[in-house]
Amino acid sequence: MVLRYMNPSHPVQQLRREMDRLWSQVMGDQIEPPWTGLVRGQPAVNVWETEEALFVELETPGLKSDQLDISVAGDQLSIRVHRPEVEEQGATYHRRERPVGSFSRVLRLPSPVDADAVEAELQNGVLCIKLPKAKEARPRKIQVVGK
């Protein structure tokens, strides 16, 4: 999925969100429906930004830091996760819903980032990647001089 096509303020997106919200109220479930571009087997991400940085967050329950592979190349952030299959001897599975295997996601970043300063933190099964924006992408406050 490409970030630059994700324009939350686009009228069509607004309409869709509004319809989704109404629908979920009627149906009683309050989950936000997945946004466009989500494919089964891809980890779902939340992305937000501040003036200084972009943040990408995804849920990675059970994963250790060595099972995560994050890289930034140009304007692309790629995330690969691998959740190994644990085969238990002499056991019967009644339910098997937790995904196993390798999953990857490539995001095109909406603004240039300082690749050397990217940080990733894993806490309680949630991975949060902080991508500081490149200097030229940060907003610069212009002082108005009164005369």
Place this chain on the structure above:
Amino acid sequence: MADDTQAVKTPASEVAPAEHTRSGTYYRPNVDIVEKADELIVRADVPGATADGIDVKFEDGTLSIHAKVPPRNQDVDFLVREYGVGDFYREFRVNETVDVARISAELADGVLTLHLPKIEAAKPRKIPVKT
């Protein structure tokens, strides 16, 4: 492999109407249930939950898991929002072969593991055949 997976969290629609002390969205965690000779193991994905927010209850033959997830990133401008953050809740019927008093739970890296030991009488027993 990829066909078995789902990135989207499903809402807790099959949950019985239980009283909740706080409003908000509840999600149904993905679980693995594994049966071994002497116990059942339930593994639930509850990313974002902390150990003090885990509430495992057994009542009237129903085992319920409630994992509180502290809200995060509430006041941010999302560019992409594919999943919501909220508590996890799920219930299971547990039959009488489980030794309720010895149920134990542990949480590591957002995965809750429950051990449900079987009562002695329910464990498989090999019957020797006399010749």
